Amino acid sequence: QGASNAEKFDYVMNFMNKLAGNEYVGFSNATFQSERESGDRNFAIGYYLKEKKCFPEGTDMTSILDFYFQLCSIEVTCESASVMAATLANGGFCPITGERVLSPEAVRNTLSLMHSCGMYDFSGQFAFHVISFHARLGEQNLLDPETGSLFLLQDLVSLCNFHNYDNLRHFAKKLDPRREGGDQRVKSVINLLFAAYTGDVSALRRFALSSMDMEQRDYDSRTALHVAAAEGHAEVVRFLLEACKVNPVPKDRWGNTPMDEAVHFGHHDVVTILRDYHTQYSPQDAAATAAADSQSAEKNLDGLL
Template structure:
């Protein structure tokens, strides 16, 4: 009789496809009554990738779940279950869906991608989960997905994640990508040592931490935007703010570390536009507080910042 290999056996035999057990608790929040059965639902999230059920694990969990039963009875006493629910059926459902489902790293990363993509499977383009469900799941993963390490993980990494005692980790970068890691050595809290280290290294290089501020943290990269896109956005914001006389916006750009002497394709700087529109306050701000060059030249190598516009706006000439 053929039996499924344990994660430890898999780690010793590279010929066996890596198979990991899905972390507990998370799946219960992915399934609603109007969406059908659990396994089919998860298969849709995985885009048809491998999803299997391990009956041996189910029976073992069912026979050695004294703590879970105790918690279940306590929750039942406090009316935490929907009216008409049978505790044993709820427990069996929990053991089946949250303890006994086997997935490969390939299927797990597609599931992570579905969570990162707002509930739309990146392989099949099927809308499996509604945005509200995704919000709730990611909030739960962020607050308690890493066992007793969840608080520190949220502080250091700042990404929704779920770990399992098999050494697998599912990490979600909302709107960007899903990640799955598998490394069996665990720390004292039951999380993958290398998985946690990998996440810390990722947020050290990229601004994926939900509270990262890329303008004030230039040592980090934002792979969601190209360098040209970032520079172009900054130039447009500065030019339009100067042309419209928006001093508050320019101050905000300055505090964010944006270079207000940068020019567009024609070599026109914020100082050009502020002078052309007669915004003396903006001109003084750029010259005195930002220290921009007072005589910039455009693509035709002509100075148009102060001298030419002074015929129309004599106040600028006096300031110069």
């Protein structure tokens, strides 16, 4: 109470960024203008509440509605929305940053509301058949059977044990999406090396926090550190060495190390970083890493087979 709309909006955006682990959170001005122009019912409700003296003294009702329309216009990507969902599923701790964003009570109350009324009038049927929800989808009838999207979600639930009350261990007729096969391990290597190639530290941080093996190798025995060094991504190299504690001197099938790659392509800043870690790395660590590399190679071979 007493803060300007700008201060309130900044507060909410900061909170949303924490919820999304600093992934993309933006604002759609087109949506804001549309909400404001079509908000007759909201204005009617606002004036009714004002008549009944529901607002604190001195409240500017139209300003409050503008702020509400702004909140309705916050936009996210599938990736940032998934981190928000993961934060709720993780008891309020963001899995990307490890920061507590919500209290356990807030998580419980939020999930209860999403389950009971997140799809408005369609919430009960949706909870029974799909248990997947989003208020805007229900409001805009995007899950009408004619669009096919509702059938798609129902098919997913019939195929995999996604329903809240499907037994994850003893529902033999459904697929368990948690199980990882050889194909999944191959995809894991591809995703890891591609993130290193593009310099995507955020993706690498997610992989590390999900307990991915950050030293796994491709067919040519190249690691993410090889790729990052070859591309000159100093921040990726530093993250892999400092945060993930990867071996700084792995050799690919041609005997090249990340240092060799950095020297070959003239990335002097990467060479400096790697040289510092070369002096800190002990032969005993290398021996232990070699054994781990052997096991990793076997896993990768299993995946390819």
